[in-house]
Amino acid sequence: MEKQLKRMATMQRIQTTGLEVFYQKGYFNTSIDDILKELSLSKGAFYYHFQSKEEFFISIVQNLLFRKVYSSLIEPIEGQEDPLNKIVACFDEALETAEHNFLDYGFVLSNFITEFNGKNPDIMNYLQDIMKVWEVNLVTALQKGKTDGFVNRHIDSEAVATYLISSYIGIRTLMVEGNSKMLRYKYIQQLRQYFKLIEYKEPA
Amino acid sequence: MEKQLKRMATMQRIQTTGLEVFYQKGYFNTSIDDILKELSLSKGAFYYHFQSKEEFFISIVQNLLFRKVYSSLIEPIEGQEDPLNKIVACFDEALETAEHNFLDYGFVLSNFITEFNGKNPDIMNYLQDIMKVWEVNLVTALQKGKTDGFVNRHIDSEAVATYLISSYIGIRTLMVEGNSKMLRYKYIQQLRQYFKLIEYKEPA
DNA sequence: CCGTAAACAGACTTTTTGGTCTGTTACCCT
DNA sequence: AGGGTAACAGACCAAAAAGTCTGTTTACGG
Incomplete structure (x- = not known):
């Protein structure tokens, strides 16, 4: 054995x-x-x-890539209370490791989505599946936040999730050109601002 | 001749x-x-x-790509008053053409930045130069907005510009997987929300 | 109207690539 | 201990790539 x-x-x-x-x-x-x-x-x-280069890559996606996204971006939020603060902490943490670990630069997943878009529908499906898991998790966390009294009930959870994912992908793309520490600081700062809008406010 | x-x-x-x-x-x-x-x-x-494939690509970047970014994302904002609404309108317009023109899907510029990152510093410089022009233009527009009384004086213009660019790059990356109309709608909705925070508020 | 150079055609070369195939080593099981 | 199979080595092949080079067409100037 x-x-x-x-x-x-x-x-x-x-x-x-x-x-x-x-x-x-x-x-x-x-x-x-x-x-x-x-x-x-x-x-x-x-x-x-x-078997082939393609099958090899797919095995990487399903093993390493999925696990990486799950452990760094999904698990820290899943089932937790106070989703907004958890999301900020999670993003900040992910950006911090991205600063020091060159393999994290540029959010590997979105890089590959960009590279394979329109070229290999098969691989694209595997990649987008991971994105969907992430998105669903964010939406779920926000909805739970509403019932738990942490998130404003009037916000559109799916729109917020989309906006979060967009900004995260974008900032990771920008971080490739260096000065990532400053970018991270600015990004988290604006994210906190944005969250002030959607957090639950005590009725006066 | x-x-x-x-x-x-x-x-x-x-x-x-x-x-x-x-x-x-x-x-x-x-x-x-x-x-x-x-x-x-x-x-x-x-x-x-x-002369070569590389020189050919650089000529494309400097001619077509720069012009495209300039005319669609920089010119509509440059020198205008009321920058926040102009930015929303500009982004919305850009996303709308992105919906219908497949060549726009995925924000060509950031796609190439992703592809060339770490592989060809020479080409990377040309690409990032375009990004810098865009960023500077956004910062300038926001600063002018402050003096003109459209933008809250306490916001960090550079941080906001970074956040705007990030989210825009991100949403364009997401739009490649289809359903771009809904994504655009959600994105602009959240962008408006975000801008409520940084617009100038009449002192009560 | 013709010579000359620009504009283009396309065969060819060299290097690199994904993938195959045969041969060799290492290790497990009986 | 030795046969058999898993694990690996590396030469080999066909296709594709960037780039070269020689030859042919086109069109402008005199």
């Missing part, structure tokens, strides 16, 4: 550096050999574990 | 469809032959007018 473990370990190794290189160079600009060079592995090893 | 005109005409033809194909398929996933096939032109023609 040792073999099973080794197999998984090798696959994960290839996937991990695969994601790194794909992110850095883009999917179409990255060759399998680029990844293999980084790992000192051979083509034989790669095609023993994966 | 007829020749000069024809030369320019041909170059523009190649650039125009070049931008279309680059946008649809991505720079690295597009071959020169892809563009030439669309135009029924030969390699000889292309390399007679342009």
Whole structure:
């Protein structure tokens, strides 16, 4: 049963550096050999574990990418009370790790959505599924916030979720050009302003 | 002097469809032959007018892309009074053309920034120059709005500009997955909400 | 009307790519 | 301990890519 473990370990190794290189160079600009060079592995090893470049990428999306988005953007909010403050904290935290971890720069997920849009509907579906999970989670959190008395009942939860996702994608895109610390500060500042509008206000 | 005109005409033809194909398929996933096939032109023609694929793309950025961003996002705001309403109208207008003109889907500029980030610093500079012009214009408009009594003097113009750009980039990225009409409606709605916070309020 | 240069055509070269295939090593099971 | 299979190495192939080069057409100037 040792073999099973080794197999998984090798696959994960290839996937991990695969994601790194794909992110850095883009999917179409990255060759399998680029990844293999980084790992000192051979083509034989790669095609023993994966059927094709495309299937390989999809496995990365479903394993690494989904987990990453889930743990950093969905889980910290899911089921929590006081969603607005949780969202701010979660976004701030995510932007902070983005500052220091180059792999986080530019929000990998939206980068790939941009790259595959109109080119590969198959892969696009996998990517957009992740986005949908995120969006649904945000909407749910906002609705729960309404019943728990944290969020103004008159706001349009779906519109707010859309606006949040948009701004987050955008700020991550902007952060690639450096000065990310200042951008993060400004962004969180404006996000707090925005939330003042939609939080529950005690009836006077 | 007829020749000069024809030369320019041909170059523009190649650039125009070049931008279309680059946008649809991505720079690295597009071959020169892809563009030439669309135009029924030969390699000889292309390399007679342009030195290389890279130089060709840069010429597209400086000619077509800059003009597009300028005319749709900068000019409508530049020097105008009442910047907040002008910005809403401008963004709404830009999103509306984005709905109907597939070439606008996904905000071409930020798509390319995503694609070239970390891969080609040279091209990145040209792209980010355009972003900077936009940002400066927004900041200037907001500052002028303060002196003209349309914008709250206490807001941080640069932070607001960053937030605006972020959300715009984000919403354009989201619009690629369809349902763009609803997204546009929700986005503009939330943008108006946000602006209520930063508009000038008559001292009671 | 003709020579000359601009504008273009298209075969060719070199490099890179995704993917195949045969051969070799390492490890588990009996 | 040794046979068998999983895990990997790396040469190989066909297609595609950017870019070159030689040849042909077109059109302007004298």
